[in-house]
Each structure stands twice: as C-alpha cells, then as structure tokens.
Amino acid sequence: MKSQDVRKQFLDFFQSKGHLIVPSAPIVLKDDPTLMFNNSGMAQFKEYFLGNATPKSNRIVDTQKCLRVSGKHNDLEDVGFDTYHHTMFEMLGNWSFGDYFKKEALPFAWEFLTEVLKLDKDRLYVSVFEGNEAENVPFDQEAFDIWKQFVPEDRIILGNKKDNFWEMGDQGPCGPCSEIHIDLRTDAERAAVSGRSLVNEDHPQVVEIWNNVFMEFNRKADGSLEKLPAQHVDTGMGFERLCMAVQNVTSNYDTDVFAPLINKVEEITGLKYTTNDIVLSGAEGEEQNKINIAIRVIVDHVRAVAFAIADGQLPSNTGAGYVIRRILRRAIRYGFTFLDTKEPFIYKLVAVLADQMGEFFPEIKSQQNLVTNVIREEEASFLRTLDQGLQLLENVISETSGKEVAGAKAFELYDTFGFPKDLTALILRERGFSLDEAGFDVAMQEQKARSRAASEVSTEDWSVLIPGNVETFVGYDQTEADVKISRIRKVDSKKDGVLYQIVVDNSPFYPEGGGQVGDKGTLVSANETIQIIDTKKENNLILLLAKQLPENVNASFVAKVDTDLRAASAKNHSATHLMHLALRTVLGTHVEQKGSLVTPNNLRFDFSHFAKVTDEELKQVEDFVNARIQEQLPLIERRDIPFAQAVAEGAMALFGEKYGDSVRAIKFGDSMELCGGIHVNNTAEIWSFKIVSEGAVAAGIRRIEAITSDAVKKHFANQEELLSEIKLSLKNPQDTLKAVVALQDDNAKLKKQLEGLLKDKAKNMKGDLAKEIQEINGVQFLAKQVDLNPEGAKDLAYELGTLGTNMFLVLATAEEGKPMLSCYISKELVADKNLNAGLVVRELGKFIQGGGGGQPFFATAGGKKVEGIAEALAKAKDFLD
Template identity: 60%
Template sequence: MDSGSIRRKFLEFFEKKGHTIVPSAPLVLKNDPTLLFTNSGMVQFKDYFLGNAQPKSRRVADTQKCLRVSGKHNDLEEVGIDTYHHTMFEMLGNWSFGDYFKKEAIAWSWELLTEEYKLPKDRLYVTVFEGDAKENLPFDQDAYNFWKEHIAEDHILRGNKKDNFWEMGETGPCGPCSEIHVDLRSEEEVQKLPGKELVNQSHPQVIEIWNNVFMEFNRKADKSLERLPAQHVDTGMGFERLCMAIQKKTSNYDTDVFTPLLSFIGQAAGVTYKDSEKTDIAMRVIADHVRAVAFAIADGQLPSNTGAGYVIRRILRRAVRYGFTFLNFKEPFIYKLVPVLGNQLKDVFPELESQKEYVGKVIFEEETSFLRTLEKGLKRLDAIQAELKGQVISGPLAFELYDTFGFPIDLTSLIARERGLSVDEDGFKAEMEKQKSRSKADAAKETGDWITVGTDVKPEFIGYDNLEADVRIVRYRKIKQKNKELFQLVFDRTPFYAESGGQVGDTGYIESVNEKVYIHDTRKENELIVHFAETLPENLQASFHAQVDRQKRQLSMDNHSATHLLHAALRQVLGKHVEQKGSLVNDRMLRFDFSHFAAMTAEEIQKVEQIVNQKIRENIALDERRNVPIDDAKKLGAMALFGEKYGDFVRVITFDPKFSVELCGGTHVPATGQIGLCKIVSESSVAAGVRRIEAITADEAERYVTESLGLLDQVRELLKNPKDLLASAKGLLEEKHALEKKLEAFQQEQANQLKDKLASRAQQVNGYHLILEKVSVPSADALKNIAYGLRNQFDDLLLVLAADVEGKPQVAVMLGEKLAGTNRYHAGNMVKELAREIGGGGGGQPFFATAGGKNLDGLDAVLEKARKLIQ
C-alpha cells in the first residue's frame, strides 16, 4: 500500500465513523503566543478543549503538518542520525470534542490498525497511564479495561508520566494517554527478546505509531491541574512511521514518503543510499529538512534572524552543512528538491506545488548566502590554526565559529580531526550555556493564570460598527516581562480591534464612574481578544465604558484600505504572480511585502501609485460582506492567501469587483476618497523573490508633500529662482566637476614640484639615498604618489615623510627596490614605531607603510626618532 493510499484510508475510515474531514492548519502560527509552529494536530483545536470556542462539528479528522524543532518538543539534533525522528512530519488525527471518549477511541484504533491496515495483532503493544502520586493522578483503569477487550493482557503495559501523560507545553490542555507501539523486528529477533521489553526504549524497530490522548485537564501557570469543561479525545498517528510499519520497512526513509527525495539527492551527489553511514546521514538530513523549510516558506514564514524565521534558517543551514561536508555540494542544491516534493504532495498539500518557483528561489538565495559564510568560516579556521600554540581549539573559539559562521560543534570537530587537531567541547558547551542564559534573561516572561470575573463568556467583537461600548471584564491575568508588570483583560464584548492580518491593535481606554484605565494594545490569543493595560481596575465587577482611540483607528483604516488598492495595482502592473507575503498597517504608514523577482523600475512604481490614487479619487464605496461561505467568496474572486487559516465563513472586502476583492478581517474606510492621497516612499528587497513597498496616506502623505515642496522652494531660492530648476542644478554639477578636474591637475603639479624638490635634497648615507622631510600635502593619495615617484627615481631609497595632510598628521616610509632586498630595514615595523609620536598607528608592506594619528605637533619628533632608528 503506497503512502497516498494509507493516508486516504485513514480519512475515509473516520469519515464513515461520522467525522468531518478538515484541512491542515498552516505550520506557522499567527495568534498563539505560546508556540512558534504547529507542533501537533491538536494545536488548531486548542480553544475547543479550553471552552473558549465551540466546534462546528463534535467529531473531526485530518492530516496535519507539524514541526518540532523548538520548545518542549525538540527533535532537531536526532534528525538524520536515527531513522525515525523528523522536523516536519504529518500527524493523522481523529478528534472528539465532548462526544465519544476512551471506549470508542480505543476500539476504532484497533479496528483501523488490524482490520483495515492488516497489522499483525501479536506485534502490537499498548501502554496506559500508571498514575502519579505526586499529582494525585490515578491509574487509568478505564483505558486498561477497554484495551483488554481487544488485545492480550501481556501486551498492555503501564507507562509513567513522562511517556503516558501528554502535555502540549508548559501550560494548556493535557491528560493521560494510551500509546500504540509496533514491533517490526524479524521473527528470529522476536523469539530472542519479547517486544514488550523494548517499548519506549528508543529501539528503531519497536516504535510508537499512535497516541490516544484523553484530554481531561488544563495545566495552569502555577503547575496545578484543573478539570476541563468537557472530556475530549485527541489522537495523533505519525504518518511516516505508519507507512514504515505497513510497507514492512526498517526505516521511515525506506518508505515512498522519502525515497523520491533520496533518489534525487543520490543522483546529484553520485552516491547510493546505504553505501556509507556518513553519506546516509547527510542524505536523510537533507530529505527531511527540505520538507520543513519548503512548507514553512509556502505557509508564509521567510528565513530570518529572529523568532520562527531563525528556526527555519537554522534547519536549512543544517542541511546545507551536511551536504557541503559529506556530499560535496559546494553550490546551491537543496532548492532543486522543491519541485520533486511539490509534485509528490500536490494532492494533499497543494500550496507547495502552487508556489514551487517562489519557494525554490527563496531557498536558493539562502543557500548561496550561507555557502559564502561557510567559506569565510573555513578561512577563519585557517587563521585560528595558524595562531594555535597547541593542538586544541578552545571553547570560546569553537563558539565563535558556531555563533558567527554557523559551524556546529560536530562540523568544527570533524574539520579539526582532519587537520590533526581537537576541540575543547566542554568549553564550547560552557559558552553555549552562557548564551542560553542571556537569551532566557532577555526573553523572560511570566504569565499568570486566567482569573474569571463573574460569568465567563466568549468575547464578541463589535468594532466594525462601534468605536465605543459598555463592557464588563470577564477574565484577567497578570504577566511580567523584563521586570515590568502588565495586565491582560478580556471583556464580554469589545470595540477594540486585535492585531491581525498586519493591522496593529487598537488603543484607547475603559472608564467607570470612579476610574480610568488606558488600553495600550489589543491582541488575539487564539479565539480570545486580549487587552493590555499597565494597571488593573480596582473594581473588576464594575461596568466600564470602552473607547477606542478614534484618530488612530481612522488613520489605520486609511492605510489598510490603501494596502488593498496597492495590492490590486501591483498585480495590474507587474502581473498575476504578485501575492501578499506580509504586511504592517498602523496609523503612520503601511508596509506591503509581495512576491516579485526583480526590483521595480521608477516607471512601474509611478504607474502603481497613479492607479492607487485614481481609485482613491473615484471614491469607491466599500462593499463589506460578512459570514460569506468560503466557496462563495472564492467565486466572487476573493484572494485566499497561503499560510492563513480560513473558516467555513469569511469576510469579503471589495473596492470595485473588477479591481480589488480580498478576504480580510481588518477595518476599512467606508469609501476610498477618505484615504485622501497615497504616496509610495520606498521599494526594496526583503528576501529572495520578495519585495517590500512602504507608503503613507492621509495626514502623513499631506505632511510629506508639504515638506518636500518646502525643501524644493528652498533649493529654488538658493539657485536664485531659475526658470528651469533641473537645468540649473545640472549646470552647477557640471561646473563643480570641471573645477574639481582643474584642482586635481593643480595639486598634481604641486606634488610633482614637491617630489622634485625632495629628490634634489636626497643625501647619500651608507650607500643609499636618504630623504627625511616634513611636508604639507593636500591628500593621502598625493603623499602616496610622491613616495612611489621617488622610489621609481632611486632604487636604493630610504624615505621618511612626516606630513601635514589638511591638518591631520601622517607618516610614510618607503624603501627602494634595491634597499628592500637587503632586509636591512622593514617599512611596516618602522612606521609602527614612528606612529607613536603622533598618537596613532598604522602598518603596511615591508617596503611601504603609512600611519595616521591625532597629534600634529609630533611631526618633528617623528623625524628625530627616524634618524635614531636609521642609525
């Protein structure tokens, strides 16, 4: 059974059991501050477990793209070394939100694995939670009893809290779980040692394939557990491991999930998989990592130096390092795998196939950049080796190679061994710990538990139609970041827009009879709308009047609507390949990132700006449609962005159905005329294949034009109000250029005269021509030209010039070719000594060196010291 059939069978099985099949959420999370990436199938359903939102269906199933490279679930260093850990993987899952529980979940798991997938019953083992006395958690007797209905008791094992109590993170939904393991060893090995002895012992052929989590608790910030409002089922089956079991392979990488990638890599490298452990590991690393990087980019996350972008860059660089070191990939290669991967998964994850050119371009540029960095790192390693007094590269130096050039300790150790050196790995680990401690201190954030006030209800956003409202606080919590205490408030309803879709959150205040509390930010946390305040209201039970900052909201709306017009204009001018890759909208400006592979010309920028302002002047009325079925929205021509998670019903924003139709949750002007004016102020590159436009509208645009015209008036006045300002400016530049040429010729003539004068004053001393003089020259270049001119004249020259260069002291030492060959003098060493007299430093070649300084009065002392050095 191929991997596609295995996936389809899972989804069809649970569809027959009354489950709604839902699409995968994006890898990159937008509104969850606790996670950078979707690391399990349950992440997109977290609010259902917590009771913050109601699911549209109480039974769902899916295959979810997951990424585990940071935080609690971090498998990165194992990936490629073993054959069953991955960065990105698929998790097949079935879910019950307050519907069925342990009995049905266990029965269906057994039915699917043994009757549909035909896995041998005697090779399956299950674990149940043994309980935990410290937390007063009992043995999961129910799960044990339900399993006894299907499997022999000696195949039911008790598992500890580490293995059989599943927690998403430090806080959040959790509960006891029941894992299913399969023994894939040969019959001979099974006879020697029963599989139950190897469960959870990291054996590569006795592996966990499915985990049934019974969500019953919520882990609070103080580490205590509270009961969830309802009991849920959250299951996750590793797709890659399941394929290994069904296809009777000994490794995930032997399945058809990975073989197309491994075959492509092997052909390019001229090696065969399973020829060598070193090349096998490198091939596995690349095959795994390209999946994580490609899908993250397709979902909207570009590699960068911070946050989620840094994680993606780190994964890609790890793949490049392995290819560079073990497969001799000295040129970009990984980007070539994107079409292979896109074609392989186009039926289940079409987003990559649709963007393969763009994703490949981003990866190519990242590879190119890092390969250059690797070359610099190798040169630095050469320098370190030259300076070593022993045979050990110190911990701080190894850390410098890691931190500055991206060399992991294993790469540094490998190269060191090849050169007969070793690395102080303990010292390296100590430096790493120091960095981690600094990072933790910088990012330290303590988040308290939510405290309910009165009746807790799901907050209602009313900010599309209202900028003020009477509200009540339904929950709050305290957070502490960088020693600053803040409070997060949730209201029963709110006019405050929460940061989303690039638009920043609203600010304003809430006010009761006795107090006023300022709201300085509003953000989303999954389904919650969270308001940030520096103080906590004294009377939490009071009724408050909430007021949004009207001017800030208005200006933000101007910029957001202008962004939609800009997007449409870019597609009109540059082509339909233009798609939004990110945006920022606030009350001061708009920033719009879009896919395009070349810098825009001045004419293209001007054309886009003209179209946008034409649409503004047309005063097009906003057509806002709420709760539109997603399929109907697409029929209207609304653009759906990759990397965004859309529900069954969406909001459609239209400014002329033939021009701009977009899915958007942001706030917008009632008609485009309100924007007033849009002015593009910059166009630049953000990453490979991604350009960025920054623009201003309304008040800022008016201010910009006023200041620009004012500056132009000042320039015109300085030029005596010429009729043709441009011609006048060009004339001035031409005149300046002509005068510079005359000055240059005059200075050259002066330098030639000075050279001749110095030559006439050369003294013959001990068989060479000696010139020691204090001079005044217009530039350092003039000083250098004089020195070389005298060297051409005297092959036995010894020249020391103490120069005043436009009020700054300089020293030049020059040796003629004949004298330099005797090694009697060294210009570089001499100039270092002489530079001390002018309070500076310098250096150069053995025959010519220069130095600069601060003390102009020290020039006479330079000549005096030079005489002593020569003697």
C-alpha cells in the same frame, strides 16, 4: 501501499465513523504567542479544548503539518542520526470535542491498524497510564480493560507520567494517554529479545506510531490540575512512521515519502545512499554512514523549510524566520562537509517535493517558484558565509599559540557568522588542532541564559469573573460599547514588565491580526479610566492590554477605541488592498501578498516579484491607487459568506492564512479580498497615497512602504521645505533644477582635475618612497602613512609595485579623519611566500577598529581609530618574520 493511499485510507476510515475531514492549518502559527509553529495536531484546535470557541463538528479528522524545532518539543538535533525523528512531519489525527471518549477511541485505532491496514497484531504493543499519586490521578483502569479485549495482558505496558501523561505546555489542557507501538525487527530478533522491553527505549525498530490522549484536566499556573468541563480525545499518529510499518521497511527514509528526494540528491551529488538494511563496517562503513546522515538531514530539512516558506514564513534573523534559516543552514552545512557540495543544490529538490505532495497540499505547488528562489538565494548566501568563515578560522588558528583553539573564539564564529561548531572542530582536526568544546558549550549556555532572561515570561491563571461568558467582537460597527470584564490575568515579562490582560464581553477593540496593529483606547467607569495600550488575540480571545487593573473589576465600563488612531490605520489598510490590485495590474498576476504591516503612521507590503520595480512602474502603481481614491469607491462589506463562494466570486485568499468556513470579504471596485481588518467606508477618506520606498526583502520578495492622508500632507510639506532650503543655499536661482545640474557638472570637472593631480602627486612620491623600501628576508617591504586619499594610495601602491616582483607594501591614509589601510603584494609573493593581502588587512585593521578584505594581491581595510595607524604599520613587518 503507497503513502498517498495510507493518508487517504486514514481520512476515509474516520469519515465513515462520522468525522468531518478538515484541511491542515498552516505550519506557522499567528494567534498563539506560546508557539512559533504548529508542533502537534492539536495546536489548531487549542481554542476548542480551552472552551474559547465551538468546533464546526464534534468529530474531526485531519492530517496536520507539524514542525518540532523549538521549545518543549524539539527534535532537530536527532534528525539524520536516527531513522524516525523529523523536523517536519505529518500528524494524522482524529478528534472528539466532548463527544466520544476511551471506549470508542481505542477500538477505532485498533480497527484501523489491524483490519484496514492489516498490520500484524503480534507486533503491536500498547501502553496505559500507571497513575500518579502525588497529583491524585489514578491508574487508567478503563483504558487497560478496553485493551484487554484486543491484546494479551503481557503486551499492555504501564507507563509513567513522562511517557503516558500528555501536556501541551507548562499550562493548559492535558491528560493521560495510551500509546500504540510496533516492533519491526526480524523474527529472529523478536524471538531473542522481547519487544516489550524495548518500548520507549529509543530502539529504531520498536517505535510509537499512535498516541491517544484523553484530555480531561487543565494544568494551572501553580502546577495543580483541575477537571475540564468536558472530556476530549486528541490523537496523533506519525504518518511517516506509519508508512514505514505499512511498507515493511525499517526506516522512515526507506519509504516512498522520502525515496524520491533521496534519489534526486544521489543524482545531483553522484553519491549513493544505503538503506537501513545495508550495514557496512570499517572505514568504508564510517564514510558511508556520514553520507547517509547528511542525505537524511537534507531531505528532511528541505521539507520543513519549503512548507514553512509556502505558509508564509521567510528565513530571517529573528523569531520564527531565524529558526527556518537555521534548519536550512544545517542542511547546507551537511552537504558542504559530507557531500562536497560547494554550489547551491537543495533548491532543486523543491520540484520533486511539489510533484510528490502538491496534490494533497496545494500550497507547495502554488508557491513552488517562490520557495525555489528563496532557498537558492539562502544557499548561495550561506555558502559565501562559509567561505568567509573559513578565512576567519584561518586567522583564529594563526593566533593560537598551542594546539587547542579557545571555545570562546569558535563560539564567536558561530554566533556572528553562523559557522557551525562541528564544522569548526572538523577543520581543526584536519589541521592538527583541537577545539575546546567545553569552553564553546559554556559560551553557548551563557548566551542562552541571557536570551532566556530577556524573554522570560510568567503568566498567571485566568480569573474568570463571568463563568460561561461568550465574548463577541462588535468593532466593525462600534468604537464604543458598554462592557463588563469577563476574565483577567497578570503577565510579567522581562521585556514589557507587568501587564494585565483583560477580556470584555462586547469588545469594540480590534485585535492585532492580518497585518493591522491592535487598537488602543480606554475603559471608563464611573470612577476611573484605564488606558488600553494594545489589543491582541490569543486562542480566539481578544485581550486588552493594560498596565493596571481597575479598582473594581466588577463595575460597568464603557470601552472606547482611540478613533483617530483607528481611522489612520483604516486608511492605510484600505490603501494596502488597492495597492495589491495595482501591483497585479501593473506587474502581472504572479504578484501575491507575502506579508504586510498596517499602522496609523504607514503601511508596509511584501509581495512576490522577481525584479526591482522600476520608477516608472512605481509611478503607475501610485497613479492607479490615487485614481481609485478619486473615484470615491464605497466599501462593500460582506460578512459570514461561505469561503468557497467568496473565492468563486473573485475574492483573493492570502497564503499562510487560516480561513474558516465563513469569511468576511472587503470590496472596493475591482479589489476584493478576504480580510478581517478595519477599513474606510469610502476610498475618498484615504485622500492621497504616496510610495516612499521599494526594495528587496528576500529572493523573489519585494517590499513597498507607503503613506496616506495626513502623512502624505506632511511628506509634501517636508519636501517643499527642503526645496526652499536648497534654493536658499543656491542663492535663489530662477531655475533650481538647472542650477543643480550646473553644480554637478562643475563638481565632476573638479573631481576629474583632482584625480589627475593626485595621480601626478603619487608619481612624484614614487621616487621618494622607493628610497625607503627595505629588504627583509628577500622581500622588498614598505609600511608608510601617505598624504593621499584612498584612491591615490591605491595608485601609488601599484606604481611602487612596478619596481619589482617581490613587493610587500602597506600604505595608510587618514583623509577627513577616516583611517584606511591598503596592502599590495606582488603576485609572485602570493604564490611563493603564501602571503595574502586580504588576511593582512583583516589583521592590521583591528588596530584602527575596523576591517576589510579584497584579493590576495591587493586589499583594503577601513576603520575608526586614526591613532591606531602607527601601531598597524609597525605590526605589518611581523608578516615577514
């Protein structure tokens, strides 16, 4: 059975049991600060378990894209070394929200595995929770009795809290679980050793495939458990592992989920992957195993990275973007080290992935060009970093007195340039050195401790003041509302200090979302005023953030939004919609929004486009938006319309967003988008629109920053003031532009004259300096500070270089207090003496608190410390010892 059929069979089976099929949520989470990514099937349903929202059906079935690379659930370092862990995987799940429980869930699972998929019953083991006296949770007798109807008691295993009590985090819904494991070993292996003894022992062929979690508790901040108001079923089955079982292979990578990707890697590299059933021994086996691990890492990681980008998360240096970049760099590094790939190639796998999974996950198909270009650019960039890291590692080796490189030095390479520890260790071994791995680990732990300390957050349990309260948002129609506080909690973090999160019953405050920042304002009672410094959304709750609580939390309040800030944000948000339409009109319909930020001060818009937007195109975009403002287009807002109907009528749905069955559509003229943000009632309120910058964010992604309304007025006022200052400095010419052009012409002529004079000066200095050249070990050497600019020093170095084929010159300049070192080495010396000007200036640059690089025969280094020039020149001679 093909993997696509396995997925369909699962969904069809539970649909026949009254479950509603829902699509996978994006892999990147937006409204849950406790998680970066969807790391389990239940993440998108968290608000239902917490009782903050009502599901569209009490029975749901889906397959969820999951990413386990950070936090509590982190499988990254296992990937590639075994055959069943993955960064991204599909979690098949059936869900009951207060509907059925154990007596239905477990028979459903058994029926699907043994009657639909026809798995061998004798290979299946099940586990139930043995209980925990300390937490007053009893042995799961009900699950045990249910399983006795289907399997012999010797294949029912009692599991402890670690194995059979599932928790989504340190706090929140949790409960006992019952797992199903399968033994895929040969008959002979099964006869020799019982599969029972290998369950939960990390055996690659005795693996868990399905977990039935019975959500009946809530873990509180103090660690205690309380009963949930309703009992829920949360199940998860690893799609890749299930395919391994159904297709009768012993590795997830031997299934058709991964085979097309592996075949493509083999085609690109010319290397062969051996399946889990082929085991080679000796040196040949060791070498092949390294190739196998590298290929597994690459085909796993490209799925994770591709789907994350398709869902809106671009690689970056912070947060979730850094995690994605790290995954991709791990794949690149394995290819670089073990597959000898020195050019980008992982991007070529995206087309295979899109063909393979695009039918069920259309986002990978629609975003294929973007994903391909981003991965290709990231590969090229990191391969350059690896090349630079190799040069820096050479410096580290040259500075090492013994045969062991300090761990702190290697960690600096890792931390600053992303140069991996294991690659450093591998290169050092090849050069006859070793790495102080303990020192590296100490440096790593110190950094993690600093990071943890900086981000440490302590969250108390909610204090519920109005039980059963259903929060409503009234902010589209009101900026003030009479409210009661329904719940509060205290959050203490190193970053923000102590904050209080307040939930009110009728919130006019818009929570941060859709790119728009959250509202600020006040809560006013008869006796006091509480400042609301921000508004966030978490698991369907609107959280008002304050630095203090009211003295009487049970009082009646008036919630007041800061209308000036709200109005400014609304203008920028509406302008964002108009600019999106303008970009699609001017540049083409390939343009799609890839991110946005809307604040009261400005707007930022990221979009797909594969070339710099020209000045003329920017002017057309600006003119288009301002024309729509002048047309005074009224806002047409439609709430709670079916998603399919809105899209059919032309509304744009943004990639990476999770939409419900009912949506809100915002329309200004021909601009129609699905949006939950705050907007103006008429485009005339925007007054004016001005683009202030345009540039690249990533491969195929451009960013425009713009302003509206009062910010435009201020911008023009600043420009007028600047023009006045320019005119004043030019002595108030009648034609300012003509005066500036004349000044530029005069400057160009003077610069040309100066360059000629400096060249003449360098030639005149040549004869004097030639007399100072000394011979050291057969090399003509000179290290000297000269009274020239850097360009003149370069000319002088090349002039002196004509005097022989064995020149090693270091010239220093200090024009306007900025030290610069220039190194010239005859090409013959580069080859014969293994000298490299780039390495020389990097080393000597340390004395002037700077650095640089260049070619082996000529390189420069700039710095900040003029006083270090003398020491740098004195040390230059050491390269000839």
